[in-house]
Structures are given as C-alpha cells and as structure tokens.
Amino acid sequence: MIQIVYISSALSPWSTEQLLELLQQCMKNNSARGVTGMLLCGEDTFLQALEGDDLVIDELVEKIARDPRHAKVQFLHRRPIERRQYADWSMGFKRISERELTGIKGLKDFGAKDFNFDYLVRNEGIVDVLMDHYRAPHWDPLVRELDAKDKVIEHLKQALLQARGSVEIATLVLESIADAGKAGTLSERHMRLCESALADLRGGT
Numbered sequence: 001m002i003q004i005v006y007i008s009s010a011l012s013p014w015s016t017e018q019l020l021e022l023l024q025q026c027m028k029n030n031s032a033r034g035v036t037g038m039l040l041c042g043e044d045t046f047l048q049a050l051e052g053d054d055l056v057i058d059e060l061v062e063k064i065a066r067d068p069r070h071a072k073v074q075f076l077h078r079r080p081i082e083r084r085q086y087a088d089w090s091m092g093f094k095r096i097s098e099r100e101l102t103g104i105k106g107l108k109d110f111g112a113k114d115f116n117f118d119y120l121v122r123n124e125g126i127v128d129v130l131m132d133h134y135r136a137p138h139w140d141p142l143v144r145e146l147d148a149k150d151k152v153i154e155h156l157k158q159a160l161l162q163a164r165g166s167v168e169i170a171t172l173v174l175e176s177i178a179d180a181g182k183a184g185t186l187s188e189r190h191m192r193l194c195e196s197a198l199a200d201l202r203g204g205t
C-alpha cells in the first residue's frame with residue numbers, strides 16, 4: 001500500500017458546483033477502488049493525499065495529473081504505508097478559509113492567502129501540519145485514553161467522522177444552489193448533481 005501527496009493549481013477559482021461534481025466523482029470511484037484520502041482546497045489550489053494499493057494509486061494519479069481541470073501537479077511524496085491515515089474517508093474534504101485555519105497548532109503567520117501552490121511547494125512543514133490536522137479530529141486526551149479501552153468510543157468516532165464528511169457535502173450543495181440562485185439559473189445538470197449528492201447524504205455516505 002502507498003500514500004501519495006501532491007499540490008496542484010486550478011486554472012481559475014472553482015465554483016461550488018464544480019467542487020461538488022469532483023467530490024461526487026472521487027467518492028464514487030474511490031470507494032469502488034479501495035482508495036482513501038483527503039482533499040484540501042483553497043481559492044485555486046488543491047492539496048490531496050491518496051492512499052491504497054500501489055498500482056491503483058499510481059494509475060489514479062496519472063489520470064489526475066492529466067486532468068485538464070487543474071495544472072502544475074507537483075508530487076510531494078510517494079511512500080509505502082502499512083496503515084491508512086485517512087481510513088474513514090473515500091475522500092475527506094475541507095475548504096480552506098481564514099476561519100478554518102484559526103487555532104491550528106503549529107501554524108504561525110499562515111493565512112488562507114498562503115494556501116497557494118508557490119507557498120506550499122516551498123513549505124512542506126506547513127503541508128504536514130495541515131494534513132495532520134485534518135487527518136482526524138483532535139480528541140481530548142481523556143477521550144484518547146478511553147478510546148484504548150472502550151470500543152464504543154471507536155463507533156462514536158466513526159459516526160462523527162462520517163457526519164463531518166456529510167456536513168461538507170451538504171454545505172457544498174447549499175452553496176452551489178445559492179450561487180446558481182444569484183446567477184438566476186439552475187441547470188439540469190446541476191440539479192441532477194444536487195439530487196445525487198442528496199441521495200448519498202440520505203444513504204448516509
């Protein structure tokens with residue numbers, strides 16, 4: 001099993017509808033292929049970790065690198081792993097904002113504007129802090145202690161992680177509809193995308 005982390009740059013800022021479409025694609029494909037990971041997205045920058053079987057991941061990143069929806073794909077590492085770090089997510093997702101970054105331990109003088117290709121490529125320490133922060137909720141030490149003893153906590157943790165993923169998708173659905181409302185149109189395609197995202201949410205994925 002391997003893990004690959006890369007940074008890439010979108011040609012222009014992505015709409016919420018585009019993000020929603022990408023995430024739907026990631027979740028569907030990745031669960032079918034045993035791929036897990038995390039996608040952090042700034043104004044026009046992606047930072048993604050992908051993990052799974054060597055061949056599957058190598059093939060996938062080749063596809064991703066050729067994807068015309070972004071450019072300048074820069075791989076930061078490709079390393080063998082024994083355990084998944086993002087086991088709970090077919091593709092965890094977080095949109096980076098100023099508010100989101102507040103209070104992340106280990107980040108000093110780093111703002112949402114710094115979440116860009118040039119800065120991140122030169123500051124791998126920051127990439128590590130971000131990926132580590134979003135890997136899992138930062139449980140209170142007491143809960144960690146209990147966690148070791150009590151399986152119930154494990155179930156709770158899983159439920160919370162899933163809920164966190166669902167909230168991100170639900171937020172994107174709402175934001176994309178609000179954007180479409182402002183623009184005065186909700187296309188057929190967008191409607192179908194929302195319906196499929198809602199069906200996933202209702203199914204609890």
Ligand SMILES: Cc1cc2nc3c(=O)[nH]c(=O)nc-3n(C[C@H](O)[C@H](O)[C@H](O)COP(=O)(O)O)c2cc1C
Nearest residue numbers: 025026029030046048060063064065067069070091
């Ligand atoms: C930033 C970014 C991240 C992506 N991540 C994934 C991913 O995790 N899984 C995936 O299947 N496709 C991902 N894609 C899409 C792939 O580039 C490609 O379009 C997709 O895998 C093709 O899927 P298909 O074989 O079902 O047509 C990503 C694309 C971009 C731009």
